[in-house]
Amino acid sequence: MPVATPVRAEPAEVRLLGIRHHGPGSARAVAAELAEYRPDIVLIEGPPEADGIVHLAADPGMRPPVALLAHAVDDATAAAFWPFAVFSPEWQAIQHALAENVPVRFCDLSVAVQFADKSPDRGGSGDPLAELAAAAGYDDPERWWDEVVEHRRGDESPFEAIADAMTALREDRAAQGIREQRREASMRNGIRAARKEGFERIAVVCGAWHVPALREPLPPATHDRKLLTGLPKRKVTCTWVPWTHGRLASTSGYGAGITSPGWYHHLFTTTENVTASWLTQVARVLRAEDLPVSSAHVIEAVRLADTLAVLRERGLAGLAEVTEATRSVLCGGNDVQLDLVTRRLVVGELLGAVPDETPQAPVAADLTARAKSLRLRRDALEREIDIDLRAPNGTAKSQLLHQLRLLGIDWGVPSMSARRGTGTFRETWTLCWQPEFEVDLIAAGVHGTTVPGAAANTLRDEISDDAPLAVITTAVEDCLLAGLADALPDVLSALDTRAAADTDATHLMAALPALARAARYGDVRETDTGQLREVAQRMLARVCAGLVRAAQGIDEEAAIEMSRLVEGVHGAVGLLEGATEPWLGALTALANRDGVPPLLAGKVVRLLNDAQRLDSVEVALRLGRALTPGVTPAAAAGYIEGFFAGGALVLVHDERLLRVVDEWLTAVPPEAFVEVLPLLRRTFGAFAWPERRSIGERAAALDRPGARPANTENPVDDDRGRAVLPVISRLLRASGGAR
Known part of the structure; x- marks a missing residue:
């Protein structure tokens, strides 16, 4: 003006x-x-x-709260x-x-x-x-x-x-x-x-x-x-950006920070009944968490805060007084509840706003427009949203959040939903906007002028000639999740070239699960993944051909990694049409080879057993050979760890396997038992408590064929049981359930 x-x-x-x-x-x-x-x-x-x-x-x-943001034109990270x-x-x-x-x-x-x-x-x-x-x-x-x-x-x-x-x-x-x-x-x-x-x-x-x-x-x-x-x-530029009370706090690392921005805001904006209105807000916060706080609590807390101020010769109750009153009266001495009040009120997470005509970097302006059209509001407090990928709006939200993650802006973080579900059509995100994202948006301008354009170019930069195969495969998955159709051909071409040149089966195995997961997105996201499945099939063929050679002559540490890779590929082949039989054939060939580390051998036999490629008799024979006296206790324990890492149900339901393991355990020499105990604890400690209890009861009954384990915790009183039979009989007759 x-x-x-x-x-x-x-x-x-x-x-x-x-x-x-x-x-x-x-x-x-x-x-x-x-x-x-x-x-x-x-x-x-x-x-x-x-x-x-x-x-x-x-x-x-x-x-407010808002902030002036200044950054160097040639490097947005200098801000x-x-x-x-x-x-x-x-x-x-x-x-x-x-x-x-x-x-x-x-x-x-x-x-x-x-x-x-x-x-x-x-x-x-x-x-x-x-x-x-x-x-x-x-x-x-x-x-x-x-x-x-x-x-x-x-x-x-x-x-x-x-x-x-x-x-x-x-x-x-x-x-x-x-x-x-x-x-x-x-x-x-x-x-x-x-x-x-x-x-x-x-x-x-x-x-x-x-x-x-x-x-x-x-x-x-x-x-x-x-x-x-x-x-x-240096050439610089300035703009206004939203800020938060949390970022004003000294705990956030801000140099001129204060410990209680929420309290200061209250002091400045409240002219009358400062103490009473503050403690009323505290009560609202606690009630929102279903904690019992009444009006009488608030009245007593106000009296305590004012009394403390008088005793300390202060004209007005300060933060120390209202905090002590909050702890003693409203929180009942519970410091966890007091921490909640500190986060929500004393510090607070009020998020400011800037006018639409505020100058913005191109990527930031694009995000503002997209978020507004998708009704994604920026909040400083964490909130959870569920996205239905079957709806166009839901797909667009998911793609935008994934694009931002590729730019290093974690406005949304994928999370587990409180609602149970196994479908792939729904995603759950935890959203929380941080003011520092404004700098990241400016920095993203070196990759493009829009959010999807910058994300696509960021992906292209990641798939350089020397990028590991697993990185390129992850980029494919990211490309599909973020809806970057323009970048997908470049990423797939780099993947095919890199996979064809890589002869290390372990690299292919590490990359395959992400590729198989990406192939399923064609169903929900309407993305053509035909080329993707072709690349995955070729990679799996090379994995199957090189699996036995890659597993030979490796040490214990490499065996642990190989076992993890085998399990990952096993879970991925179910997502690829026609991939199960070649993979199970490769596992069978590996299981029949000598010189495979015990941990890996046990894992492979367990996977074949779960896939019904080996019956229980064959599995018992293989387990018995692995646990014979000629095998060192450490090697036998490793086989057990690999085999039973898939769960304990096989021991609960197959007495033959349980007997083999029980006989081996009883035959382990005392001096060797200390050596294998950590492995056994690691294996059996991962079982659920009911599974461990059931295994113990069945093991106790092994020497008494046909006997049922006694229920020592809840014994049945036959006399008391017979006493209720007349009542049950009358109830059944009254309902027509007995004749």
């Missing part, structure tokens, strides 16, 4: 408002000071590159954020300037210089709040600042006292680091520029630490020009 540039009639007055970057007391004090002072320009510590978009803060679609909440003093200063139609500018060191500066910095401010708090007798700087500044509601301005305290602190400190010197030189230049343009009433909102460096008299301009002249620069 156009603003008039005043003509200076007398020396300009500069009012310095030293603040903490986020806090309700600081924000309230800045708003009051600006309303009283009525400046004709407002300067704010922040990136000067954002001056061109600061006017968007007045748009009704702009809802920085300047977050603002409604209780941020800088945000209130921006709102005042825009409402009063006066210029508002950022006056910190240019981001272009900051991104290009690689020199090490020495010195710095450290934590001035900690020193002031210690001088006041506090061991917690956060609590001291809250009591002195953030919880204040009086009319007295705190800025002179803060400036004097910071001046005293800086006198005792070593010289500022070069970066801090440059930043303060830029702020002073901003003041000089405003004076030169004729502004008479200049308000500067900056971190309290910088106030002494901006006080009159300013050093000569030549001094600051010397600090800033000739510095390297």
Whole structure:
């Protein structure tokens, strides 16, 4: 909006408002000071590159928390954020300037210089709040600042006292680091520029630490020009992005973070009954989790918080008081429930919004449009959605989320559904939007201008000539899941070429399961997977031909890996038409070869038994040979581990196998039993408890042919059983069930 540039009639007055970057007391004090002072320009510590978009803060679609995002044009990963909440003093200063139609500018060191500066910095401010708090007798700087500044509601301005305290602190400190010197030189230049343009009433909102460096008299301009002249620069651009309260918290790693953004928001937006309204919100959170919290609980909690404030000589109950009241009264001393309140309220996950006309990178703009058309809203709290792939809208949602995952943007993460189902037509996703995804969207611009275009080019980059076969196969699956039909021919061509050149059967086995899974998507996603099935069939043929050779002469570690690969391929062949017989033939050939590691041999025999290619008599003979006295206990235990890793039901239902295992166990020498015990524990410990109990009962009855195991836990009382028979007989006659 156009603003008039005043003509200076007398020396300009500069009012310095030293603040903490986020806090309700600081924000309230800045708003009051600006309303009283009525400046004709407002300067704010922040990136000067954002001056061109600061006017968007007045748009009704702009809802804090939001952040300024600056990034290098040539490398989007070189990025920085300047977050603002409604209780941020800088945000209130921006709102005042825009409402009063006066210029508002950022006056910190240019981001272009900051991104290009690689020199090490020495010195710095450290934590001035900690020193002031210690001088006041506090061991917690956060609590001291809250009591002195953030919880204040009086009319007295705190800025002179803060400036004097910071001046005293800086006198005792070593010289500022070069970066801090440059930043303060830029702020002073901003003041000089405003004076030169004729502004008479200049308000500067900056971190309290910088106030002494901006006080009159300013050093000569030549001094600051010397600090800033000739510095390297990078081309940067700025925009507004949504932010969250969670990302304002110090636990998120944000440098100017605070511990309780949700509480600060409440303090700033609530004018009456602060304690009562807060504890009422706490009660709502607990009730939403079906926890018993009544109005009487809330009343008692308010009384306790207010009493604690009086005892501590505080004018208003602070976060410490309401937290203690919450723990004691509303949570009954349960810290798990208190942690829930902290996450939902004290920190909170409020997600801001920016106007539609906010400049966006092409990929980010495309995502915004697609998400809006699919009614996928961005939430900072995790939520679960079920997607029906039979519906066009559901397929489009799934494809968009898979495309974003290819770009490294995990807005959605596949999860197990609470609803049971075995069909492939439904997917469950856990959605949670993170502000940092905005940077990832900008970085994705090097691959394309749309989400699917960038995802497709990312896949093409992954299937380079030296990419492992398993990576290329996974890329095929990703391509189908994400609906990237344009990239599928390139990926399939790379897969066919790589598979034909790879003679290592283990590589083919590692790649085949993902390829077989991908082949089934033709049913639900209406994707033509004919070429895909042809490639999979050729790969399986090479696996079957090379399986026996790949399993010969391998050590124990390789046997474990081979066993895993065999199991993976076995599960995959059922998805490929006509693949079962060739594969079972290859397994039979492997099972009949000598020199196969015991673990792998046991696994293969078990798979053939489950597929009914070996009957129980043959399986018992093979198991008996593997457990003969001539076989070392360690090798026998390995065979058992491989065979029974598929489950315990075969032992429950086949007494012949159970007897073979029982006889072997009883014959293991005591000195060797300690050696095989870990393997046996690993094998049998994986069985379900009812299976282990049933095996034990059947094993106990082996020496008594025809005997049934006694039910020692729930013995049947025959006399009590006979006593209920007359009643049951009458009930059956009354219902017509007996004659």
